[in-house]
Amino acid sequence: MKTSxxxxxxxxxxxxxxxxxxxxERSNMLTVAWTGTICTNPPMCYIxxxxxxxxxxxxxxxxxxxxxxxxxxxxRATDWAGVRSGSDYDKWKETGLTPVAGQKVSCPSIAESPLSIECRVKEIVKLGSHDMFIADVINVLAEENLIDPATGAFDLASAGLLNYSHGHYFEQGPEIGRFGWSVKKK
Structure with a gap:
C-alpha cells in the first residue's frame, strides 16, 4: 500500500x-546532484x-x-565542496583535487574525474529556488585508461562512480543488464 x-x-x-x-585565474567548484542529459543531437545537458x-x-x-x-x-571531496563556500575557502587546496586547464572552455576540469564535460550555457531558466543552466556540450574529456584501444568502447562502469540519493552517497552496484537485453533474441 502507498501513502500520499x-x-x-x-x-x-x-x-x-x-x-x-x-x-x-579565479575558479571554483560546487557539488551538484540536479544535472542530466536533455538532448542527444545536439548534445545538451543542464545543471x-x-x-x-x-x-x-x-x-x-x-x-x-x-x-x-x-x-x-x-x-569526501565531493561532499566537502558541497557544504563549504568558495567565498570562504580555496576548494582546490582544501579538497586536494587537481585543476586542469579547459580545452574548449575557460574554466578548469578536475584531473581526478574519469569524465569531464565542457559546456557552454545556451539559456538560463529561472525556476524558483534554483535556476537551470541549459547548455551545449562542446567537449568531453575521457580518462584514457577507460577506453578500450581495440574497440574504442568506453568503460565508465569500472570508474567507481558516485551517486546521490536523498541525502546519502552510494557507489554503483553490479550491472544487471544492457540496453535492449529484455527483448534480445536468444
Whole structure:
C-alpha cells in the first residue's frame, strides 16, 4: 500500500558531480546532484544552481562550466565542496583535487574525474529556488585508461562512480543488464 507524501524532489539516485566554473585565474567548484542529459543531437545537458551560491555568478558571467563525474575515491571531496563556500575557502587546496586547464572552455576540469564535460550555457531558466543552466556540450574529456584501444568502447562502469540519493552517497552496484537485453533474441 502507498501513502500520499508531500510534493518534493524524489527522483533518485542521481549522479553526484562536481561542477567547475570561472577562469584558470579565479575558479571554483560546487557539488551538484540536479544535472542530466536533455538532448542527444545536439548534445545538451543542464545543471540547476541556487542563485545565492558563490559559483552561480561565475557561471552566469562566463556562460561556461564543466561537469566532472565523481568516483567513490572522490566522495569526501565531493561532499566537502558541497557544504563549504568558495567565498570562504580555496576548494582546490582544501579538497586536494587537481585543476586542469579547459580545452574548449575557460574554466578548469578536475584531473581526478574519469569524465569531464565542457559546456557552454545556451539559456538560463529561472525556476524558483534554483535556476537551470541549459547548455551545449562542446567537449568531453575521457580518462584514457577507460577506453578500450581495440574497440574504442568506453568503460565508465569500472570508474567507481558516485551517486546521490536523498541525502546519502552510494557507489554503483553490479550491472544487471544492457540496453535492449529484455527483448534480445536468444
Amino acid at each position: 507524501w508531500k510534493p518534493g524532489t524524489m527522483i533518485y539516485p542521481l549522479p553526484a558531480v562536481l561542477v567547475t566554473c570561472g577562469t584558470e 540547476s544552481v541556487r542563485p545565492e551560491r558563490h559559483s552561480y555568478a561565475m557561471i552566469k558571467e562566463q556562460m561556461e562550466f564543466t561537469i566532472n563525474l565523481t568516483t567513490t575515491a572522490m566522495a
